Amino acid sequence: DGGITQSPKYLFRKEGQNVTLSCEQNLNHDAMYWYRQDPGQGLRLIYYSQIVNDFQKGDIAEGYSVSREKKESFPLTVTSAQKNPTAFYLCASSKSSGRTSNTGELFFGEGSRLTVL
Amino acid sequence: DAKTTQPPSMDCAEGRAANLPCNHSTISGNEYVYWYRQIHSQGPQYIIHGLKNNETNEMASLIITEDRKSSTLILPHATLRDTAVYYCIVKGRGSTLGRLYFGRGTQLTVWP
Numbered sequence: 001d002g003g004i005t006q007s008p009k010y011l012f013r014k015e016g017q018n019v020t021l022s023c024e025q026n027l028n029h030d031a032m033y034w035y036r037q038d039p040g041q042g043l044r045l046i047y048y049s050q051i052v053n054d055f056q057k058g059d060i061a062e063g064y065s066v067s068r069e070k071k072e073s074f075p076l077t078v079t080s081a082q083k084n085p086t087a088f089y090l091c092a093s094s095k096s097s098g099r100t101s102n103t104g105e106l107f108f109g110e111g112s113r114l115t116v117l
Numbered sequence: 118d119a120k121t122t123q124p125p126s127m128d129c130a131e132g133r134a135a136n137l138p139c140n141h142s143t144i145s146g147n148e149y150v151y152w153y154r155q156i157h158s159q160g161p162q163y164i165i166h167g168l169k170n171n172e173t174n175e176m177a178s179l180i181i182t183e184d185r186k187s188s189t190l191i192l193p194h195a196t197l198r199d200t201a202v203y204y205c206i207v208k209g210r211g212s213t214l215g216r217l218y219f220g221r222g223t224q225l226t227v228w229p
Contacts, residue, residue: 004160033215042204043161043219050213058215090160094214104214106153108160 002027006091006109013078013085013116021076021112023091029107032074035090036060037111043090049074050096078114086116121205121220128226129199135192137223139205142186148209150181151217152190154201154225161204161219164190195227 004025013019023032031050035043045058049068063082068074074093078085091109122140129135141150151166165172165179167188172179178191192199204222208214 031213031215035219040221042221045215048213048215088158092160092215096214105163105166106161106214106217108162111158111160113158 004091004093004107004109006089006112008112009110011112011114013114015116016080018077018079019085019114021078021089021091021114023074023076023109024072025074025093025107026072027093027095027107028071029093029095030071031094031096032068033092033094033106034058034064034066034074034076035092037088037090046076046089085114088113120218121207123203123205123220123223125221126224126226128228129192129195131197131227131229132194135195135199135225135227137190137192137203137205137225138187139190140187141205141207144185144207145209148207150179150188151204151206151208152177152179153204153206153217153219154199155204155222156198156201164203195225197227197229199225200227201225 007022033048034046037043044060046064047066049055052071065077089112092106094106149166152164153161155161164176167179181188202222202224204219206217
């Protein structure tokens with residue numbers, strides 16, 4: 001079945017370590033996105049990519065990095081520069097970015113919960 | 118994109134209709150209304166979207182007022198599995214899908 005797969009589901013990290021969260025989709029979607037969600041809060045956009053080999057910063061990109069070398073994959077690295085990395089991270093994709101139309105649907109993965117010890 | 122206002126929480130008896138309101142009084146003519154929901158510790162799930170006509174799919178119905186300043190999401194026969202946070206979002210032309218503003222939404226609790 002088509003969908004988005006995030007791994008790992010749970011991750012523990014020591015302060016000062018970089019970690020990479022995986023996001024893979026087999027929906028043949030062009031656009032992919034990373035969000036952060038803190039307890040009781042909405043989603044905040046970290047990075048997004050509308051096409052392979054291109055990505056843009058979202059609203060809270062500091063301390064994070066991404067790559068988009070393949071259409072199917074959009075990994076997120078949480079670097080040691082991120083001050084408060086403990087959060088729930090969500091990856092999403094869409095057929096297009098929806099920039100020239102009002103319609104479209106975001107498909108989300110199940111999320112990765114990162115805890116910094 | 119226009120912002121939305123939703124009640125923080127609602128509850129509903131199992132089997133009854135759940136009517137979730139959303140206010141978007143500053144919506145402009147080319148902005149769509151989207152609804153997503155998020156079950157605890159999972160990714161959000163798309164439910165429905167609309168422009169000005171009422172919409173229905175297998176999950177829910179969306180009723181948009183004639184002036185488009187508010188809308189209601191209707192789950193006709195709520196089940197326990199419908200307990201989730203429901204987000205009402207407005208999206209305009211020119212902004213990316215990824216910039217849909219997921220605020221705090223409405224926590225719907227369906228009780229037996």
